[in-house]
Amino acid sequence: MADGRSLAVQSVLYGNPADDIVRAGVALANSVKWARADGFVSEWVLHLGDCSPEPVFDDASIAPLREAVEAHAGVLEYTVFGANLGSAAGHNTLAAQSRSDLVLILNPDAQVSPDTVSVLAARVSGRIALAEARQVPLEHPKDFRKYDGDTSWASTACALTTREAFDAVAGFDSETFFLYCDDVDYSWRLRLAGYRVVYEPAAAVFHDKRLTLTGDWPASSAEIYYSAEAAILLAYKYSRPDLVRSIVAQYRAEGSEPVMRAVAEYESRRIGDRLPAQLDPEHKVGQFINGNYAVHRF
């Protein structure tokens, strides 16, 4: 398939080191270069939306990135939001800035492999609305169907979606999800709308995560808070009141500051009538398995 579709790549920044963004941008430009040579991509644009308290880039520090993008016929757009919109609202804002056929959602410091854009673009067509790249060195453990790659949801650390599908479900739910589970929710709404969500292992992306000497992956307080908040809201949105009760009870029993803050936020939304409309009453797509949103391989 070589239809040469237009591409917008979107990254939302928050206090990332400028050098990391430039390195990631250089890897991206190289991958798009090969996708253009392979006939998968025509014109392209890199949208960076900066949520940081102080802008990550000035004219001088962004110059090498602009040069790398323009060297391969791309356009760089850098928008300073002036506020922390969060991941979902940030991507919705950036998506509204272009009308490309394809949208690549990419973590700002994630480095794609030379083949990644080609492989993802080859995969996203027809009913396949969202294809996720395989993260390296720590691969996401969620299961995917052998050979066709169908999976419960796609992580937007690096995932390609079609504009048509993005518009069809009105993008990310930024009213409900700030930092986590916006991608789970987006995937599940696509699937409810009849689209397929796939894992594409041949598209690799380096996401710089580290493990401790004991193989653990320590989470920060903010990560715990936002994932706890998202867990309750996702269970509510996908019509699982039983789970909402058990998650809230579990968090109350645990009693740590981040999870209690998440419970308080949920209660505030409930009392203020700010909870999302409920979906999937027959539980066709929503999977809640041991705190995960898919069957995990490990």
Added chain:
Amino acid sequence: MTETSGQQQSTFVGLLDIVAGRRKVDPELAARLTAVSQYLNQPDEADRPFLTVLLRTQGRRAEPFKDALLCLAAQTDEDFEVIVLEHDAIPEDARDVRRVLERLPERFAARVQLAEVNGGTRAKPLNVGVELARGRYIAVYDDDDLLFGNWVEEFKRTAGSGNRLLRAVVANQSVRPEMWPQDQDGFRTTSWPRPEYPDHFDLLQHLLVNFSPFMSWAFPRALFHTYGLRFDEELQVCEDWDVILRGSLLCGVDDVAALTSIYRRWEGGESSYTRHSSIDWRESEQRVIDRINESSITMPPGAMESMRRMVLYNTALDNYRFMFNGTSLRRPLNHLWDAARPGVKLAVKVRNRIRRLRRRRRDVQ
């Protein structure tokens, strides 16, 4: 056995300094030993990258090979060069290797060179790489493993004068071959990375078996280009264990306190474990052991205590076995029991009587 931390010189140089520093040593010998020590400690003034990475491939696994290069391209510290050692690749696979290399980003590609190697064992391409290497350190990275972003950074942080081996921590992860959606020969990861190897290097334990996959090591350039070691091309396998042992005995080891790479264990499919027979493995292990056994070795500081404990343990084990195999332990235990038996019987009787009395008192109430 863990070496004392914070040492900056190789084991060999340490020995020279000890002898040269003795109060009554022949002054001429002391002067010559000091000169050798100074020669070995002199800083390398050449303009070199910190690290040369020898990336060995036969071109058979294109997808893991791409992962390996992606991990290198994404290192936070870029002070390294890569030598891709393409060993005995068939023309089709060699074309794939070149296609993958052609697509690398220019800035990274400028630090990557390709060397074709034909014939010989797994050690041959490594020796070709050692000759080409410009780095202060040399690391070996096979084409199906993974690195975290701080692999080079952590080696560099730990490197001292450049005379000792560096050893970081590795995790194991299981994968099995699987066809991918666009017909690539891919794989499926089936486990979380497990840090199963010790996080400190223990030389005596490593004499038994290799606990440290290749990419956990950075070997000082001096090991090859000053002390003259090379990978043993007679070995079918275990070429890593051989250089790790000979290198650590000569230079000593500094631990890198970070988990920086993932060793992929293939469930099914081809690996060095399936490509080589058990006879190859046994013979190679024996050759490694024989070669060290036939030579004089220098143990690093800390070895004395560890070896004493081991000898003590073995002696105790032998004694323990001996006592239980014969009657010498059973007999005194029997005498002890015979002596204690009347007392134990009396104690049981007293306990039972007290219980009966308590029961009666409860019944009366």
